[in-house]
Amino acid sequence: xxxxxxxxxxxxxxxxxxxxxxxxxxxSTYTLTVLIIYGMLGLSLGLIWGFGGIxxxxxxxxxxLGAYTYAIAAINFGExxxxxxxxxxxxxxxxxxxxxxxxxxxxxxVYLGVITLVVTLILFKFINSTAGPQYVIGNARxxxxxxxxxxxxxxxxxxxDDYIWGDSYFYVCAILLAVVFFLxxxxxxxxxxxxxxxxxxxxxxxxxxxxxxxARKTVLFAAxxxxxxxxxxxFANWGEIVTPSLFSLGQSAEIIIWxxxxxxxxxxxxxxxxxxxxxxxxxxxxxxxxxxxxxxxxILVLFVLFLPKGIVPAISNMWKVSFGRRQLGRIHQxxxxxxxxxxxx
Amino acid sequence: xxxxxxxxxxMLYAVASLILISAGLAVVxxxxxxxxxxxxxxxxMGGYATITxxxxxxNIFVAILIIAPLVVGLIGLVVERVVIRHLYGRLxxxxxxxxxxSLFFIGLATMIFGNTTTGISTPIPGFTVGxxxxxxxxFFIIVVAVFLLIGMFAVLKGTRAGLIARGAxxxxxxxxxxxxxxxxxxxxxxxxxxxxxxxxxxVLAPLVGLVPTSGGAYIAKAFxxxxxxxxxxxxxxxxxxxxxxxxxxxxTFAISPVIGEVALLVAAVVLLRLLPQGITGKIFKGKx
Amino acid sequence: MAETVLETYGLTMRFGGVVASDNVDFKLHAxxxxxxxxxNGAGKSTFFKCVTGLQTPTEGxxxxxxxxxxxxMPHQIASLxxxxxxxxxxxxxxxxxxxxxWLAARRFFNSREANRKTQDIIERLALGAIARNDxxxxxxxxxxxxxxxxxxxxxPWLVFLDEPAAGMSAEDVERMTGIIHxxxxxxxxxxxxxxxxFIRSIAKMVTVFHxxxxxxxxxxxxxxxxxxxxxxxxxxxx
Numbered sequence: 102x103x104x105x106x107x108x109x110x111x112x113x114x115x116x117x118x119x120x121x122x123x124x125x126x127x128x129s130t131y132t133l134t135v136l137i138i139y140g141m142l143g144l145s146l147g148l149i150w151g152f153g154g155i156x157x158x159x160x161x162x163x164x165x166l167g168a169y170t171y172a173i174a175a176i177n178f179g180e181x182x183x184x185x186x187x188x189x190x191x192x193x194x195x196x197x198x199x200x201x202x203x204x205x206x207x208x209x210x211v212y213l214g215v216i217t218l219v220v221t222l223i224l225f226k227f228i229n230s231t232a233g234p235q236y237v238i239g240n241a242r243x244x245x246x247x248x249x250x251x252x253x254x255x256x257x258x259x260x261x262d263d264y265i266w267g268d269s270y271f272y273v274c275a276i277l278l279a280v281v282f283f284l285x286x287x288x289x290x291x292x293x294x295x296x297x298x299x300x301x302x303x304x305x306x307x308x309x310x311x312x313x314x315x316a317r318k319t320v321l322f323a324a325x326x327x328x329x330x331x332x333x334x335x336f337a338n339w340g341e342i343v344t345p346s347l348f349s350l351g352q353s354a355e356i357i358i359w360x361x362x363x364x365x366x367x368x369x370x371x372x373x374x375x376x377x378x379x380x381x382x383x384x385x386x387x388x389x390x391x392x393x394x395x396x397x398x399x400i401l402v403l404f405v406l407f408l409p410k411g412i413v414p415a416i417s418n419m420w421k422v423s424f425g426r427r428q429l430g431r432i433h434q435x436x437x438x439x440x441x442x443x444x445x446x
Numbered sequence: 447x448x449x450x451x452x453x454x455x456x457m458l459y460a461v462a463s464l465i466l467i468s469a470g471l472a473v474v475x476x477x478x479x480x481x482x483x484x485x486x487x488x489x490x491m492g493g494y495a496t497i498t499x500x501x502x503x504x505n506i507f508v509a510i511l512i513i514a515p516l517v518v519g520l521i522g523l524v525v526e527r528v529v530i531r532h533l534y535g536r537l538x539x540x541x542x543x544x545x546x547x548s549l550f551f552i553g554l555a556t557m558i559f560g561n562t563t564t565g566i567s568t569p570i571p572g573f574t575v576g577x578x579x580x581x582x583x584x585f586f587i588i589v590v591a592v593f594l595l596i597g598m599f600a601v602l603k604g605t606r607a608g609l610i611a612r613g614a615x616x617x618x619x620x621x622x623x624x625x626x627x628x629x630x631x632x633x634x635x636x637x638x639x640x641x642x643x644x645x646x647x648x649v650l651a652p653l654v655g656l657v658p659t660s661g662g663a664y665i666a667k668a669f670x671x672x673x674x675x676x677x678x679x680x681x682x683x684x685x686x687x688x689x690x691x692x693x694x695x696x697x698t699f700a701i702s703p704v705i706g707e708v709a710l711l712v713a714a715v716v717l718l719r720l721l722p723q724g725i726t727g728k729i730f731k732g733k734x
Numbered sequence: 735m736a737e738t739v740l741e742t743y744g745l746t747m748r749f750g751g752v753v754a755s756d757n758v759d760f761k762l763h764a765x766x767x768x769x770x771x772x773x774n775g776a777g778k779s780t781f782f783k784c785v786t787g788l789q790t791p792t793e794g795x796x797x798x799x800x801x802x803x804x805x806x807m808p809h810q811i812a813s814l815x816x817x818x819x820x821x822x823x824x825x826x827x828x829x830x831x832x833x834x835x836w837l838a839a840r841r842f843f844n845s846r847e848a849n850r851k852t853q854d855i856i857e858r859l860a861l862g863a864i865a866r867n868d869x870x871x872x873x874x875x876x877x878x879x880x881x882x883x884x885x886x887x888x889x890p891w892l893v894f895l896d897e898p899a900a901g902m903s904a905e906d907v908e909r910m911t912g913i914i915h916x917x918x919x920x921x922x923x924x925x926x927x928x929x930x931x932f933i934r935s936i937a938k939m940v941t942v943f944h945x946x947x948x949x950x951x952x953x954x955x956x957x958x959x960x961x962x963x964x965x966x967x968x969x970x971x972x
Contacts, residue, residue: 156538202719203719206718206719206722207722208718208719208722211481211537211541211673212673212718212722214541215669215670215673215714215718216715216718218666218669219666219670219711219714219715220711220715222666222711223708223711223712226704226707226708226711227704227708229704230702230704350662350666351662354545354549357542357545358546361542391553391557392552392553392554392556392557393553394549394550394552394553394556395549395550395552395553395554395556395557396553397546397549397553398545398546398547398548398549398550398551398552398553399546399550400546401542401543401545401546401549402529402543402546402547402550403546405533405539405542405543405546406529406532406533406543409539
């Protein structure tokens with residue numbers, strides 16, 4: 102974490118501008134939009150897992166909750182501004198409650214995994230079973246496994262008839278991702294972010310220094326859920342329908358895979374992992390020879406075995422070794438070996 | 447009266463199927479501290495092995511009790527050698543790698559068997575109690591679960607291999623110091639765990655329409671049962687399967703099957719909040 | 735008489751049938767340096783854990799500067815201005831020396847002040863040359879020293895050190911002794927230790943634990959020459 106926040110801001114703006122300009126020449130904006138949304142979803146888990154050490158098996162729950170909140174609220178309000186805000190708040194509050202329950206109960210590791218997984222399943226099963234007409238929130242029918250179609254999509258705030266769609270929607274999503282990325286950077290530079298990394302490294306030490314680990318983890322968890330919720334709302338707008346599959350374990354698995362492949366402990370890794378793998382899946386979906394799931398699974402296994410730190414750290418290491426000063430390169434190599442040794446020990 | 451009998455059988459059946467579903471995972475987790483998220487897919491493969499064997503004209507009970515466990519055990523052996531053994535001691539990494547394996551197997555099964563439902567009919571006819579119909583196959587499942595628990599207990603308590611395994615379970619470095627290769631023990635354990643998963647998948651196969659993604663329905667339940675059971679293998683399995691099975695059935699009967707499932711999950715969350723180390727982390731401590 | 739910074743009354747900890755800490759009454763004054771000694775299993779580590787909130791005592795009360803802290807969590811106790819160093823080095827391995835100490839300082843000061851405090855401690859502990867290195871790369875003695883830095887940077891008025899000299903070279907121990915003496919100018923210190931040589935070099939008052947109870951509490955010289963203590967240590971009594 103060197104350099105300053107303003108430098109961060111400038112880089113983010115320049116890179117975003119270039120990408121927004123170039124990428125549509127390569128991939129259609131419709132596909133790009135969903136890649137961006139997945140990137141944001143990847144970033145949400147990358148934040149809490151990579152920097153907070155909280156492995157959440159149910160990040161999809163917050164994604165789905167954001168999407169459903171948006172859809173339900175949009176039907177009821179007939180305008181998109183308040184629903185967008187709610188789609189961020191509802192998952193955040195839900196995560197804060199869930200997180201408080203887990204962290205104040207001193208659950209760690211595996212147990213955290215089980216609880217988040219179970220909660221995702223509960224939501225999935227519940228939403229799936231709401232096909233009957235009695236499941237209504239305001240004017241919105243939950244629709245069970247059929248999902249909710251036909252809600253008001255994103256409009257210019259205050260003008261419900263001016264929809265934002267197509268290319269403009271792509272720009273909105275890209276800029277929102279850039280903003281979220283910048284906010285995450287700012288968070289990680291702040292004392293809160295640095296303390297979160299300390300907690301990831303050694304919880305006992307941090308509590309012996311006087312930090313309330315439980316409260317901080319809860320807040321971070323909620324922040325991650327808020328980002329996932331925003332991604333969910335954007336996804337709802339993109340797909341124009343929300344279905345229970347948003348909550349599925351498969352979706353959760355994919356988010357974890359994005360983070361692993363892209364690289365934990367980096368901000369860029371999960372975004373690149375998400376967009377890259379989602380695009381790969383899109384390309385694979387156009388061929389029938391090899392099953393899609395098989396390849397996803399294979400990628401995950403291979404990465405865990407051979408590149409457990411992910412692509413982005415590997416590339417930045419390679420960069421440092423080949424272009425950095427010699428001395429530095431050697432130190433980094435030593436450190437890597439040391440890490441590997443510890444991981445195996 | 448009839449209703450009581452039916453309810454009792456249903457509850458026993460629910461408990462028994464939870465024991466079956468979780469046993470393979472419990473063995474692998476209890477002994478090796480490896481959480482095998484591909485467990486559900488091993489069950490799925492057990493189901494496919496059974497159906498394929500039956501279609502080739504093998505007797506269904508031979509297929510269920512012998513062929514499926516063997517086939518899945520051997521697949522497990524390959525998986526252990528190729529992937530798992532590189533990851534011992536790295537809990538999260540093994541979870542992720544086995545999750546990857548689970549997706550891999552789903553994809554593989556889709557390519558081989560297609561994304562369609564296959565099934566076989568239950569080999570035991572049902573009968574009636576008063577006005578109620580009970581599936582005779584439920585009794586088969588209960589009997590298999592009982593024999594499974596007794597068998598596991600006998601092997602762990604009564605045989606030399608069981609003794610070594612128990613030793614390795616408590617202190618793997620000590621077992622190594624005594625001259626038992628932990629590598630071999632892990633290999634054997636993983637084989638047994640996978641064979642048990644295969645057996646479970648095979649036993650349940652006649653009850654469900656099998657699709658490549660069937661494993662997903664089992665893994666969460668198995669995972670929850672094992673974690674909630676805590677460190678003791680058999681006592682943990684029995685107590686948590688008992689608790690969740692009964693909760694599930696009571697709510698299923700009182701309200702609806704979906705609420706029954708949700709009640710099971712909620713019970714798990716509450717239980718883990720109260721007993722973070724699982725049931726046998728607090729009660730029945732130090733039992734098998 | 736100086737102010738009392740730590741008192742316990744009837745502190746008892748049972749694990750099943752084992753009484754690890756048995757009705758311990760303990761008192762410590764401001765800027766006092768006290769060593770807790772005793773053979774393995776004497777209850778000094780249990781006492782340490784009960785007082786710092788790492789374990790909750792079965793019975794009894796703990797007061798710090800007159801505030802009852804019996805059922806507090808470690809972070810609440812630390813927030814009072816108390817530094818705790820556990821037995822095994824407890825540091826953030828993939829963060830640098832500076833970041834480690836900064837995190838400790840940030841709890842009590844704002845960001846800018848924390849930077850200054852951290853620089854200050856790094857100079858005082860002669861860690862300047864390795865300030866940018868990750869803790870994972872450091873030798874055992876250096877890690878211990880950094881952890882002492884974490885403890886000291888918050889200007890504590892009470893410090894707990896569990897076996898600070900364990901596994902260190904003679905040179906490192908000597909340096910550690912100097913640091914402890916300097917810390918002691920501003921804060922009370924409790925040291926749990928095995929190493930008699932080290933205790934002789936730092937302590938005046940010593941509390942001897944035996945079978946969960948306080949066996950005696952006296953000046954280090956008298957404790958060392960006491961026949962009961964010698965028996966307890968050498969096991970002749972049994």
